[in-house]
Amino acid sequence: MILAFVPWLVDANNRARPDWTGIEARGFIFGPPIALAIGAKFVPLRKPGKLPGEVISEDYVLEYGKDCLQMHIGAVQPEERALVVDDLIATGGTLCAAMNLLERVGAEVVECACVIELPDLKGRERLKGKPLYVLVESH
Amino acid sequence: MFAAENGLKGDPRLQAISRAIRVVPDFPKPGIMFQDITTLLLDHKAFKDTVDIFVDRYRDMDVSVVAGVEARGFMFGPAIALAIGAKFVPLRKPRKLPGEVIAESYVLEYGTDCLEMHVGAVEPGERAIVIDDLVATGGTLSAAIKLLERVGAEVVECACVIGLPEVKDCCRIKGKPLYILVEPRLSDECC
Numbered sequence: 001m002i003l004a005f006v007p008w009l010v011d012a013n014n015r016a017r018p019d020w021t022g023i024e025a026r027g028f029i030f031g032p033p034i035a036l037a038i039g040a041k042f043v044p045l046r047k048p049g050k051l052p053g054e055v056i057s058e059d060y061v062l063e064y065g066k067d068c069l070q071m072h073i074g075a076v077q078p079e080e081r082a083l084v085v086d087d088l089i090a091t092g093g094t095l096c097a098a099m100n101l102l103e104r105v106g107a108e109v110v111e112c113a114c115v116i117e118l119p120d121l122k123g124r125e126r127l128k129g130k131p132l133y134v135l136v137e138s139h
Numbered sequence: 140m141f142a143a144e145n146g147l148k149g150d151p152r153l154q155a156i157s158r159a160i161r162v163v164p165d166f167p168k169p170g171i172m173f174q175d176i177t178t179l180l181l182d183h184k185a186f187k188d189t190v191d192i193f194v195d196r197y198r199d200m201d202v203s204v205v206a207g208v209e210a211r212g213f214m215f216g217p218a219i220a221l222a223i224g225a226k227f228v229p230l231r232k233p234r235k236l237p238g239e240v241i242a243e244s245y246v247l248e249y250g251t252d253c254l255e256m257h258v259g260a261v262e263p264g265e266r267a268i269v270i271d272d273l274v275a276t277g278g279t280l281s282a283a284i285k286l287l288e289r290v291g292a293e294v295v296e297c298a299c300v301i302g303l304p305e306v307k308d309c310c311r312i313k314g315k316p317l318y319i320l321v322e323p324r325l326s327d328e329c330c
Contacts, residue, residue, distance in 0.1 A: 024210055025209055025210040025213055025229075025231075025235070028210055028213035028214050029213050029217050029227065029229065030217070032180070032186075032213075032214050032215070032217065032218055033217050033218040033221055035180075035183070035186075036183070036186065036187055036190060036218055039183055040183065041180060041181040041182070041183055041186075042180040042181075042186070042214070043177075043180070043181070044177060044180070044210075044214065046210075049167075050210070051177065052163035052166040052167070052173045052175045053161065053163055053175060053177075072177055075177065075181060
């Protein structure tokens with residue numbers, strides 16, 4: 001599965017090395033190996049109260065409730081090119097919050113990447129026009 | 140044992156790994172100098188070196204399971220598992236794992252908690268390592284070892300990036316060896 005990501009990332013990487021952000025906690029399982037393989041830094045996006053330093057926060061609506069995502073200030077610099085990874089996209093709320101965090105610090109979100117998509121929930125339409133790369137669909 | 144005392148004495152990678160870890164005072168509560176590994180993850184070379192040191196140690200030890208403790212263990216464990224050809228098994232807080240689980244309660248440095256593992260993820264007789272970012276009292280690692288032993292696995296070693304001084308004199312957790320890369324720094328001031 002990791003091999004499926006890497007060739008695509010190498011193509012995207014030809015322009016500039018992107019950052020690789022992963023969403024707690026299942027995004028942490030896939031993101032770091034990919035970041036290591038492509039020479040990118042890994043930035044964890046976490047639930048409130050977990051990151052020890054100064055953070056910015058973004059609230060979002062979940063498939064089943066609502067939550068908040070945080071990122072360390074200073075982890076990502078303006079104009080850095082970023083990818084977001086999570087295990088699954090459902091309604092797209094979490095990924096949208098992740099993208100908002102990155103854009104608020106001036107980064108450019110290149111693409112979102114998930115192992116699984118639930119296409120019936122149309123999460124793809126909430127990604128503000130950003131591309132989404134998935135490996136498998138589940139209906 | 141600390142890596143510097145076990146073959147990596149003077150290894151410049153260890154110094155760079157230590158420097159890449161940020162110290163945040165008074166988190167999660169006053170008096171604690173929190174060792175923040177997120178800055179290590181931003182330093183690609185130091186992050187890669189961290190993983191490579193563990194991979195070099197475990198690749199020939201016939202390890203088929205890398206068990207990572209939520210959530211910071213997830214940042215190191217999968218990369219190690221992939222490199223050594225092992226499976227990765229997440230050990231999670233309650234009610235995160237969707238399938239049938241076994242659970243083990245433990246005492247933290249600052250409170251109590253519970254760790255769960257999927258039934259069937261690990262088979263009897265498998266050789267496992269446990270990975271986390273930091274070991275303090277060893278409570279979390281002890282719970283992890285118990286989960287793995289309850290399903291009949293053999294825990295070969297526990298591996299952590301950072302080890303608090305308390306474990307330096309007691310380099311075993313529940314009789315299992317402990318392998319640690321660096322000690323915590325007291326502050327981000329120049330050392």
